[in-house]
Amino acid sequence: MKTLILIIFLIFFQNIISAEEDSRVLVEFPAMMQEHMMGNMRDHLVIINRIQLYLANDKMDKAAELAESHLGMGSLKSHHAKQMSKFMPKGMAAIGTSMHKAATRFAMKCEEGDLLPAYKALAEVTSACVACHAGYKVR
Numbered sequence: 001m002k003t004l005i006l007i008i009f010l011i012f013f014q015n016i017i018s019a020e021e022d023s024r025v026l027v028e029f030p031a032m033m034q035e036h037m038m039g040n041m042r043d044h045l046v047i048i049n050r051i052q053l054y055l056a057n058d059k060m061d062k063a064a065e066l067a068e069s070h071l072g073m074g075s076l077k078s079h080h081a082k083q084m085s086k087f088m089p090k091g092m093a094a095i096g097t098s099m100h101k102a103a104t105r106f107a108m109k110c111e112e113g114d115l116l117p118a119y120k121a122l123a124e125v126t127s128a129c130v131a132c133h134a135g136y137k138v139r
């Protein structure tokens with residue numbers, strides 16, 4: 001009986017362990033590029049925060065400008081996106097591209113001046129952040 005309980009316990013426990021297993025794909029960048037990317041990442045979070053502050057203060061033009069220059073299609077050069085994407089699995093690069101496109105769509109929604117569609121577009125940007133983080137890691 002005790003053995004049976006132990007076996008059931010172990011099977012149950014095994015399930016918990018595998019549910020928490022890290023299934024993210026490890027992507028290896030050269031050290032300098034990884035450092036550069038992580039710097040970009042920290043900047044991304046600052047920018048999202050600043051965008052939200054602008055929206056909350058009814059400064060949609062500022063939000064648009066910031067999003068386009070730091071996250072949108074207009075930011076690709078400054079992020080060395082082309083060089084970085086060479087080291088990425090296709091799926092990861094695709095999520096990156098979708099994030100940049102979503103940021104440009106957000107900037108365009110801001111320029112149209114309606115807050116609610118702008119928020120919706122911003123959520124598409126952060127969804128891309130979440131999708132990539134769920135799928136990939138660098139260390």
Ligand code: HEC
Nearest residue numbers: 038041042044045092095096099128129132136137138139
């Ligand atoms: C194309 C993939 C991808 C996209 C898109 C992406 N990230 Fe990341 N991000 C990563 C990876 C990979 C890491 C490293 C995870 C790890 O290995 O710990 C990371 C790490 C980070 C970190 C931690 C930096 C540090 O110094 O530890 C922050 C903050 C971050 N991302 C913010 C964001 C924000 C905000 C967005 C969206 C605006 C975003 N990221 C979009 C892939 C992505």
